[in-house]
Amino acid sequence: MIKDIVVNLGLGEQNPAGNFAISIAEAFGAHLLGVAFAYEPVIPGSVMGGIPPEFLETQRAESEKSARSAIARFEQAAKRAGISFETRVLSASVSGASDLLGRIGRRFDIVVLGQPTRDKPMPEEVIDEGVLFECGRPVIFVPFIQKAGLKLDRVMLCWDGGRTATRAIADSMPFLEKAKQVEVVVVGSKPPKSDEISGADIGQHLARHGLKVDVKRITSPDIDVPSTILSYAADSSTDLIVMGGYGHSRLREFVLGGATRGLLESMTVPVLMSH
Secondary structure (H helix, E strand, C coil), rough: CEEEEEEECCCCCCHHHHHHHHHHHHHHHHHEEEEEEEECCCCHHHHCCCCCCCHHHHHHHHHHHHHHHHHHHHHHHHHCCCCCCEEEEEEHHHHHHEEEEEEEEHHCCEEEEEECCCCCCCHHHHHHHHHHHCCCCCEECCCCCCCCCCCEEEEEEEEEEEEEEHHHHHHHHHHHHHCCEEEEEEEECCCCCCCCCCCCHHHHHHHCHHHHHHHHEEEEECCCCHHHHHHHHHHHHCCCCEEECCCCCCCCEEEECCCHHHHHCCCCCEEECCC
């Protein structure tokens, strides 16, 4: 059951992630923490010492003001919804915010993050892969075009039999239990053999939990997994996608895999990921 949620609030006028997190809190009767970052000024290494202190203070003040404004908008929306909530303004560098939010997220049931806008990305709205890898909790990524709150008429589970997909399905159970329809989707490069029904076992497992489950195999010759998944999600009116968050370590730094990054960059519906 979901009883504790944390959301990273965008500093722009629109706040899809904050509003979506509020709708999750409403659905589960959960407590919600809204976090806004007052980012430290970014100083290029080549100009260290050459920037007037007054300029840096102005930048800090503007960042603090933006964070406070985001908190105020979130508080108004949360009060209208009648949920239990609290807010916090945190100071951090753009790179340090990822680690800090990841550590905070470990004390919550789920973390909600927003997708950056394509035409005007802002540091506080950037999808930070570090949070997914560091928090040890499921993360819901909310598209910047998202208008509606949580809807669970149809949930798609992306299944490949791997560890991260297994973890994501287990973490999504509170949502699946509220879903009207659950569909296990397997993407392959060629049609299955006549005696092969990929995903049937996990479908049976979920059915034993009382869920109404369908299993669907999609053939994608070029294995453009993100496009295949998103295209099918649009055609089937999917409300939430659940999938494992894939990545690899590079000099102690996790980097998203191509399929994971591609889906998050182009997603049109909320995506729950676990690593």
